[in-house]
Amino acid sequence: MSELLGFRAVEAGYGEARVLHGIDLAVGENERVAILGRNGVGKSTVVNTFLGVARLRAGEVRFRGAPQRSLQHFTAARAGVAVVLQGRHIIPNLTVRENLLLGAAVRRPGAWNLEGVFELFPVLRERADTPGTALSGGQQQMLAIGRALMANPALLVLDEPSEGLAPVIVDELAVVLRRLADGGTGLLLIEQNFGLVRRVAERYYALSKGQIVDQGRLADLSLAKLKEHVAV
Numbered sequence: 001m002s003e004l005l006g007f008r009a010v011e012a013g014y015g016e017a018r019v020l021h022g023i024d025l026a027v028g029e030n031e032r033v034a035i036l037g038r039n040g041v042g043k044s045t046v047v048n049t050f051l052g053v054a055r056l057r058a059g060e061v062r063f064r065g066a067p068q069r070s071l072q073h074f075t076a077a078r079a080g081v082a083v084v085l086q087g088r089h090i091i092p093n094l095t096v097r098e099n100l101l102l103g104a105a106v107r108r109p110g111a112w113n114l115e116g117v118f119e120l121f122p123v124l125r126e127r128a129d130t131p132g133t134a135l136s137g138g139q140q141q142m143l144a145i146g147r148a149l150m151a152n153p154a155l156l157v158l159d160e161p162s163e164g165l166a167p168v169i170v171d172e173l174a175v176v177l178r179r180l181a182d183g184g185t186g187l188l189l190i191e192q193n194f195g196l197v198r199r200v201a202e203r204y205y206a207l208s209k210g211q212i213v214d215q216g217r218l219a220d221l222s223l224a225k226l227k228e229h230v231a232v
């Protein structure tokens with residue numbers, strides 16, 4: 001397995017506050033991995049650490065096996081790791097098309113372009129010239145995913161993509177994520193929606209109070225235990 005993203009003994013936090021206490025994880029090429037955990041356990045801080053938003057205090061973050069000396073917002077994209085941030089972060093004054101083009105600011109060579117994203121999400125083509133924030137919640141999530149794909153990632157990281165979406169839209173999301181994975185994109189899915197996790201991920205890490213307390217294959221995890229890992 002060729003590793004795309006790796007954490008080794010990572011300690012990270014904000015200012016003096018430590019949030020992550022010794023995190024080890026690895027996501028390989030074309031893997032579908034979930035990070036599970038209740039509110040506030042540090043899931044988004046995992047993302048913030050490799051984006052350079054949280055401070056790496058000790059340990060190592062690797063992209064494609066290479067330890068990173070300085071973590072900046074563009075280093076992940078350059079290494080082929082694209083992130084759909086929690087809350088989507090659609091830029092208010094830009095149209096759907098402009099929001100998508102922003103995703104191509106740091107891109108690797110590859111097949112994704114505007115046309116490809118419009119084929120995946122036809123509604124974005126219909127609404128290409130409307131402000132991104134005029135879309136429904138589900139459409140904004142599609143826009144956020146489309147924007148991340150514009151960078152041609154080898155690994156797509158999604159931080160709670162189902163948050164605030166109706167169940168029927170979460171079903172659509174599951175179909176899209178499986179399609180992306182079948183097309184060769186690795187997925188790191190941070191989620192509390194256990195239904196989405198079961199439909200998309202093969203492997204999981206469970207986080208509690210900034211530590212990995214369980215990991216393995218989802219097929220070996222009972223529904224009761226899965227719910228325990230994500231229950232609010």
Ligand SMILES: Nc1ncnc2c1ncn2[C@@H]1O[C@H](COP(=O)(O)OP(=O)(O)OP(=O)(O)O)[C@@H](O)[C@H]1O
Pocket residue numbers: 014019037038039040041042043044045046086160
């Ligand atoms: N940008 C930040 N600055 C300072 N503290 C932060 C920041 N982001 C998160 N924290 C703190 O870090 C801890 C972990 O938060 P984090 O957002 O990683 O949790 P989470 O598991 O993603 O939670 P949720 O399920 O609510 O999204 C919390 O105590 C939170 O207050």
Ligand SMILES: [Mg+2]
Pocket residue numbers: 043044045086159160
């Ligand atoms: Mg979070």
